Amino acid sequence: MRFQAAPALGLLLPALVFLPLVALLPGAVHGGGWPLIAAFGMAALQPSFTPALVANALHGIAITLAIALWSWLLSMAIGLIAAVFSSPTVTTALCGCRWPAHWLRRLLAIPRSLHELLWGLILLQLIGLHPAVAVLAIAIPYGALVARVLSDQLESLDQKPFQALQAAGVAAPAALFSALGPSLLPGLLSYGGYRFECALRSATLLGVFGLGGIGADLRLSLQSLQFNEAWTSLWALALVMFSMEQLIALWRGRWVQGRHLLILLGCLLLLLFPAANLLDLQWQVLLNPWRLLPADQLFQLQGWWQPWPQLISSTVLLTITAALAAFAATPLLLLLICPWPWLQLLLRAFGLFARLMPPPLTALLLLFVLKPGLLPAAIALAFHNAGILGRLFLEGLESQDPRPEQALWAAGVPRRRALLMARFNGLATSYMAYGAYRADVILRETVVVGLVGVGGLGAVLLEALSSFAWAELLPVLVVYALLTLLGEELADRYRRSLLFNHTQLGGVSTPQLELLPRGVPGPA
């Protein structure tokens, strides 16, 4: 007997996580709350159309979009500049040494390690409640992430044209710009489009925690059980998110080239001014003296006495459970429904809803029927991320060659088996690589479901920030950051080894899945 696991198994095995989840479910249900869930479901068909409410929802969406636009643009600008100077190729060309790039890379790991919600809550303490807080909270970690991705891409580009220009006596900055710029542009555009989608989701999430926009309205409506009002916001958000996704798909596709690109960038720049007005952005606020956190409490030694094994294991368990469930949900559902194409439309609509619903709000809804703990937190995180992973999975599946599957149909193989053997095997490696990246994102996101009593590092962090327990804040923040950096390193190694082995075997990559997380993978 010889084990030779086919890639498609990698899509199915994570689904085993549903067995313990389903087994634990009866014990986690607290009995009441089902009528509330039913009322929430029914309200989807009867959203409130009160003019004042609709106007409020539109204003909330405009604020969220404005936050997303500004934070996205700032993060791309920060990311691009930091990427250039954290690329060893660039620093070697400019000053003949690699160490500035290596040190900048290490430095960028710090802002990247904290979730935007934590940045938001910390900046809220330092600056006070101001629209610039939400913008900065997203721009700081995103900028560091963009820097890493683009710097990886810069390093993976063919360096020969650059070396040829240098050998011809062209100055280093001009040679870098001419030789590497055009090759970097397609990746930059594609990844930039994806980051805007992420910024929109983050802006909605920050709203849930009181930093403005549609998220705040949603949380208020749900907490006051005004489900019809909540659905007004949700439908409006769904419409905006769907339109944005379609626009970004065009942006990332072949449409945006040359003249079109300049027109689009011009439109975006013009939008920045009304967006700034809407947010009432006053950047001089950042120059005012910041309210510093009390250093005497912040550095107290007693804060370091925490039940670390329990906190870390809860966070890791939550991450693994949510990541496996989010990863396996769409392949499993698609396998079940593939004989009925119309159900796939339903799956896509379900995915859109999952993407637009911030995890803390899903967790709040789940608390109507489930006891606080790991289960509602894991389901909420898995639900949101399944929407994101599912969309990429379905897009990737559509780009797969359909002919091997058709050949199996023609040989009398039923649809499910043909899908599993043909397109699932074709897509599995790219999807697993993206899943590894998503697990790393989920680890950071564990903080956003801290409010449902899951008991991990995220919960302690939120608790420390909201109750001004400064002595606890710094140690937990440090351990959380170290854990996310370790998770990032592990996910990155796994992803690189997967894609490296895949390309070594002559495999064809699936660009929309691979480009997103960390740029074009290199064998290093």
Add this chain to the structure above:
Amino acid sequence: MLELRGICVPGRQRPRLNNLSFSLASGERVALLGASGAGKSTLLAVANGLIKPTAGVVYWHGEAAANGGRRLRQQARIGTLWQDLRLVEQLTVQQSLNCGRLAAWPWHLVLLNLLIPLETSACSKVLAQVELTADLLPVPIIQLSGGQRQRIALGRLLRQGADLLLADEPLAQLDPPLAAKLLNLLLELGSAPRALLMSLHRPDLLQGFDRVLGLRCGELVFDTHPARISASQLQDLYESDQHKSDQT
């Protein structure tokens, strides 16, 4: 074994198949000749059930093409060797050969085969039939040469246990010695109790076939023994088709 009656498949500018009828008995090896766009691939796709005709009936073993589970059972007895092979590149040779058994196996074997490739001795036997050695069984398809892949695709049909073999221009991209070898293999495998229907571009390879069907613009223009085809018939088949294609 296979009968097509009054088959019509519409196309954009002209019908891809127009009122086409013919039958194929067990043990018969039939070649399908015609220029590009004459409807050869469409005819094979109708025969294996991938395309449903808008008019006409397909009979497999005297039974009209069915729907649902019965249709799958009918299709499981028809094996197609595609011009582009359509193998799943990510699987090993043994898993690919076992793709021929997917329609017959229960789900647990389908899943188990993804972890531990099954039925090693049967796969080795099939490899020997297509003149390959068993040491290729654990090799991923992606690492094989073009000729080896062609044989693996043929081996998959043998694992399927198909009694009607359809082949869509399988020799088109092969060098002459390899093409001759594969043709001999196909003719051997297509003898009774099986049958073979194979589309071809080269009239010089017709020896060994029992019948030749000539297709032009989706219509059957001759159905005869290879020895009885005249040069003018062949010229007419290709030139007229080219002329009509140019006109459209």
